Structures are given as structure tokens and as C-alpha cells.
Amino acid sequence: MTRATDLRGYGHGLETEQQRDVDRLLNDYDPNLSLRRIPERDPAFRPEKPFGVYEEGTLGVTPWVFTLAGYACDERVLARVAAGDMAKRGVREDMAKQQAEALAAQAWQDRQRAMQAQDRHDEMLSVAKLGERYSRFTMRNPLTGERMVVDNSGENHTGRTFIV
Numbered sequence: 001m002t003r004a005t006d007l008r009g010y011g012h013g014l015e016t017e018q019q020r021d022v023d024r025l026l027n028d029y030d031p032n033l034s035l036r037r038i039p040e041r042d043p044a045f046r047p048e049k050p051f052g053v054y055e056e057g058t059l060g061v062t063p064w065v066f067t068l069a070g071y072a073c074d075e076r077v078l079a080r081v082a083a084g085d086m087a088k089r090g091v092r093e094d095m096a097k098q099q100a101e102a103l104a105a106q107a108w109q110d111r112q113r114a115m116q117a118q119d120r121h122d123e124m125l126s127v128a129k130l131g132e133r134y135s136r137f138t139m140r141n142p143l144t145g146e147r148m149v150v151d152n153s154g155e156n157h158t159g160r161t162f163i164v
Contacts, residue, residue, distance in 0.1 A: 012054075013037025019051070019073045021115075025107055029078060032056040038067060053081060079104035 012034060014020050023035040036054045038045045042064075044052060049067040056063070065084070068077065082100035127139065138149050 015070070016073070019070070021111060022073050022075075022077050025075075025078050025104075025111060026053065026081065029081065029107075033065070033081065035073065035077065038064065053077065075104040075108035076101075077104075078107060 012023065013036060014023060019035060026033040026035055032055050034054050034056070036052060037050055038052045044062060044064045044067060046067060049069050051070055051073060052067040053065040054063050055065050066080065079100040082103050123142065138147060140146070141148055
């Protein structure tokens with residue numbers, strides 16, 4: 001699923017791309033978990049911690065696993081969930097916390113790399129479409145900012161990209 005079509009986090013009151021990424025990571029870890037903005041009428045709502053990890057299917061108990069502030073919506077959320085799961089399974093608390101932090105950091109890095117790869121793929125598709133449509137066009141290199149001319153006009157330098 002690409003980021004362009006994933007609207008899951010928008011229905012939960014999430015404001016930033018980072019919050020939506022944390023929501024996707026939680027859902028990958030456990031499909032019953034999601035990051036959500038806590039409704040003001042909910043007893044778990046506190047203005048200083050308006051977000052929470054929500055667990056679907058909890059009957060008779062609060063569905064909020066824990067609450068957190070907006071600035072704390074990063075890989076630490078997944079680390080905290082994983083540490084809780086490990087502690088339930090009998091792993092020593094200090095080891096569970098370290099393992100969970102390492103797991104969360106790795107998952108966050110993998111997610112960021114996958115998003116960058118998807119962005120590069122989308123960009124290359126756009127360049128290929130431009131190449132089919134125009135014999136010569138100009139674009140900026142997103143990494144260096146240099147202006148590049150892509151020429152596939154059929155002259156001696158066919159298919160070459162050169163920097164102007």
C-alpha cells in the first residue's frame with residue numbers, strides 16, 4: 001500500500017505524517033492496535049496527553065493501552081508496546097525494554113527506508129513518462145539540486161543525461 005492511498009490515520013484524528021507512520025507500524029505489529037486522538041468526552045482524555053494507543057476488541061475495560069503527548073509519537077510508542085508484550089511473556093523488564101527499543105528503532109528505520117524507496121520509484125516513473133512524451137526535458141536532482149537535462153532526441157548522445 002502506498003502512502004498516497006493509505007487514509008487509515010486520517011479518521012483517527014492524526015495530524016502529522018509521523019503520527020500516521022507510528023499508526024501504521026502499530027498496525028503492522030498488531031492489527032488490533034492503532035494510534036488515535038482521544039475524544040475530549042472520553043474519561044481517558046487529558047489535555048497534556050491527547051493521543052493514545054487504542055486496542056480493538058477490549059470488552060469491559062478501557063480500550064486505551066496508554067496515553068501520550070503529540071511530541072512523543074515516534075518509535076518509542078512501538079518500543080513501549082513491545083516491552084509490555086515481552087513483560088507479559090516473562091522476559092525480565094530491563095531486557096524487555098532494551099530488546100523492545102532495538103526492535104522499534106529497526107522497524108522505524110525499515111519503514112523510513114521503504115518510504116524513501118517508494119518515493120524514488122515514483123520519481124523514476126515520472127521521469128520515464130516524461131521521456132516517452134518529450135525528446136528533451138529539464139529536471140532538478142532532488143539530492144543535489146543540480147539542473148539536469150534528459151535528452152533522448154535520437155542524436156549522437158541518445159539516452160544520456162547530462163548536467164547543465
